[in-house]
Amino acid sequence: MIGALEDPRKVxxxxxxxxxxxxxxxxxxxxxxxxxxxxxxxxxxxxxxxxEFGIMEQAVVGIASGFATTGKIPxxxxxxxxxxxxxxxxxxxxxxxMRQNVKIVGRxxxxxxxDLGSTHHSLDDFGIIRMIPGVVIxxxxxxxxxxxACKAMLEYEGPVYMRIGNEKIPNLFEESKFTIGKGxxxxxxxxxxxxxxxxxxxxxxxxxxxxxxxxxxxxxxxxPTICPLDEDMILRSAEKTGCVVTAEEHYIYGxxxxxxxxxxxxxxPVKVKKLGIPNNYATSGPYAQILASYGLDSGSVSKSxxxxxx
Amino acid sequence: MTxxxxxxxxxxxxxxxxxxxxxxxxxxxGHIGGAYSAIDIITALYFYKMRVNPENPQMxxxxxxxxxxxxxxxxxxxxxxxxxxxxxxxLDTYGSLGSHIPGHPDMHKLPGIEANTGALGHGLSIAVGMxxxxxxxxxxxxxxxxxxDGELAEGSNWExxxxxxxxxxxxxxxxxxxxxxQISGRVQDIMNMTPIADRFKAFGWAVRDIxxxxxxxxxxxxDELPLDxxxxxxxxxxxxxxxxxxxxxxxxxYHFWTPAEGQLEQAEQELQxxxxxxxxxxxxxxx
Numbered sequence: 001m002i003g004a005l006e007d008p009r010k011v012x013x014x015x016x017x018x019x020x021x022x023x024x025x026x027x028x029x030x031x032x033x034x035x036x037x038x039x040x041x042x043x044x045x046x047x048x049x050x051x052e053f054g055i056m057e058q059a060v061v062g063i064a065s066g067f068a069t070t071g072k073i074p075x076x077x078x079x080x081x082x083x084x085x086x087x088x089x090x091x092x093x094x095x096x097x098m099r100q101n102v103k104i105v106g107r108x109x110x111x112x113x114x115d116l117g118s119t120h121h122s123l124d125d126f127g128i129i130r131m132i133p134g135v136v137i138x139x140x141x142x143x144x145x146x147x148x149a150c151k152a153m154l155e156y157e158g159p160v161y162m163r164i165g166n167e168k169i170p171n172l173f174e175e176s177k178f179t180i181g182k183g184x185x186x187x188x189x190x191x192x193x194x195x196x197x198x199x200x201x202x203x204x205x206x207x208x209x210x211x212x213x214x215x216x217x218x219x220x221x222x223x224p225t226i227c228p229l230d231e232d233m234i235l236r237s238a239e240k241t242g243c244v245v246t247a248e249e250h251y252i253y254g255x256x257x258x259x260x261x262x263x264x265x266x267x268x269p270v271k272v273k274k275l276g277i278p279n280n281y282a283t284s285g286p287y288a289q290i291l292a293s294y295g296l297d298s299g300s301v302s303k304s305x306x307x308x309x310x
Numbered sequence: 311m312t313x314x315x316x317x318x319x320x321x322x323x324x325x326x327x328x329x330x331x332x333x334x335x336x337x338x339x340g341h342i343g344g345a346y347s348a349i350d351i352i353t354a355l356y357f358y359k360m361r362v363n364p365e366n367p368q369m370x371x372x373x374x375x376x377x378x379x380x381x382x383x384x385x386x387x388x389x390x391x392x393x394x395x396x397x398x399x400x401l402d403t404y405g406s407l408g409s410h411i412p413g414h415p416d417m418h419k420l421p422g423i424e425a426n427t428g429a430l431g432h433g434l435s436i437a438v439g440m441x442x443x444x445x446x447x448x449x450x451x452x453x454x455x456x457x458x459d460g461e462l463a464e465g466s467n468w469e470x471x472x473x474x475x476x477x478x479x480x481x482x483x484x485x486x487x488x489x490x491x492q493i494s495g496r497v498q499d500i501m502n503m504t505p506i507a508d509r510f511k512a513f514g515w516a517v518r519d520i521x522x523x524x525x526x527x528x529x530x531x532x533d534e535l536p537l538d539x540x541x542x543x544x545x546x547x548x549x550x551x552x553x554x555x556x557x558x559x560x561x562x563x564y565h566f567w568t569p570a571e572g573q574l575e576q577a578e579q580e581l582q583x584x585x586x587x588x589x590x591x592x593x594x595x596x597x
Contacts, residue, residue, distance in 0.1 A: 066443065
């Protein structure tokens with residue numbers, strides 16, 4: 001139901017568990033992380049396809065690769081920095097270079113592990129994983145997209161990284177089929193294109209409503225796939241509005257905003273503003289307050305865009 | 311196994327060493343030291359122990375071999391070529407642009423390669439995943455890994471070593487190519503990982519120390535695998551770096567060797583003489 005709040009980890013865990021119930025190729029790998037990833041029931045119902053390894057993320061990524069060489073579809077979910085930054089070389093070589101059909105899911109992504117501090121934030125995951133050729137990166141925006149993205153992720157043959165958060169998030173859209181590599185025009189507009197990814201799309205949608213009141217017609221594109229980027233959709237919109245703002249829970253360097261900038265620089269030069277976290281170790285505190293302090297709440301997004309357009 | 315069969319394996323290992331010289335001739339340089347220390351084990355695995363089929367490299371119930379110390383790939387390329395996985399003239403492309411046999415193996419470029427190793431400390435983890443998955447599917451395929459001794463300093467190995475013991479992976483056997491030398495010096499001076507067998511044992515592995523350049527010992531150990539039906543096995547293979555290269559044995563500079571003029575020819579002559587002696591021995595035994 002639109003507006004209903006759901007825990008993204010539970011949505012993820014329940015969805016993958018239901019799909020794994022009927023797809024015996026799926027194996028769940030845990031680095032002391034399975035229960036918190038929503039696999040509490042699966043581990044009891046399918047102990048033969050649930051493997052606990054304890055806190056050894058580097059090895060688990062390699063082990064996942066080994067499983068995949070025999071036709072399994074390993075799913076490994078843990079706290080985002082620990083499945084991206086820590087085992088980066090294993091991700092690059094054992095999954096990317098070896099082209100293995102492994103699904104890595106970073107939960108508590110972005111700054112959603114707010115008060116636990118910078119060691120547990122993940123503000124570089126899009127940036128580093130997108131440097132690995134051939135890896136699909138998903139960043140669903142609401143519970144419905146998480147559900148449909150899980151299905152698409154398991155159907156896709158190849159390495160996938162998906163980022164989800166941990167704060168409860170509202171359903172924004174009617175659930176529909178997820179097509180990897182396709183963006184979603186959430187709202188049509190003519191004055192500015194706002195491209196958003198992940199759950200802060202809610203704030204961007206609210207910001208667009210505020211902008212409308214100020215007489216600014218914003219086109220909002222939701223981008224639940226970071227790699228491959230929906231370049232056609234971005235270029236068409238940039239052609240129409242002539243200026244682009246990106247918003248993401250990521251460093252403004254290296255992530256989706258950088259990818260959009262690179263694309264526009266190459267194919268359709270327009271003014272671009274990137275909203276996100278500055279290149280520093282993010283502060284800790286309540287999630288909503290951190291977002292606001294970095295200008296990612298709806299009021300700040302709308303204010304930034306008004307300033308950008310003036 | 312008969313003495314004749316062991317001699318045949320020794321001859322094959324010598325021919326594989328000659329293949330390594332062919333690779334070096336093509337590129338002008340390469341990691342010969344570790345290739346020559348491990349090549350007897352790799353030869354025995356492919357020509358004596360493993361269930362593999364060069365005609366069908368992806369055969370579902372094959373045994374798997376992972377060269378975690380991917381820089382020793384000159385040995386693996388030579389053995390795979392000798393076994394018939396690909397035409398030997400591919401060996402002549404080593405070091406050339408777009409070669410199917412890069413300086414560390416690429417599974418997408420060459421039949422018989424199971425993983426893209428080379429960055430150290432990856433092979434054992436991948437092997438654990440393979441072994442678990444094969445056991446889950448009730449396959450009796452075995453997984454064999456060769457690691458270096460210097461490589462054991464990579465912490466990720468010990469994650470995998472713990473996991474293999476935890477899951478009692480008796481279908482997994484690791485060989486540590488314990489030649490005692492690495493690029494900067496003696497392993498014991500750089501980061502002492504001894505006693506290697508005791509460390510594995512403490513993690514829960516079945517262990518055995520052998521002379522890793524003695525075909526007799528290698529073969530008799532392979533016959534005993536698994537050493538324990540409830541534990542993974544590690545064979546600590548005491549080897550000699552550059553074994554078979556008379557002027558380079560046990561010498562650090564031959565970790566990565568750029569042959570001077572005439573050296574390749576000398577090595578070839580010496581190894582050819584060794585091969586001829588084995589051939590003669592085999593002929594004699596036939597009579």
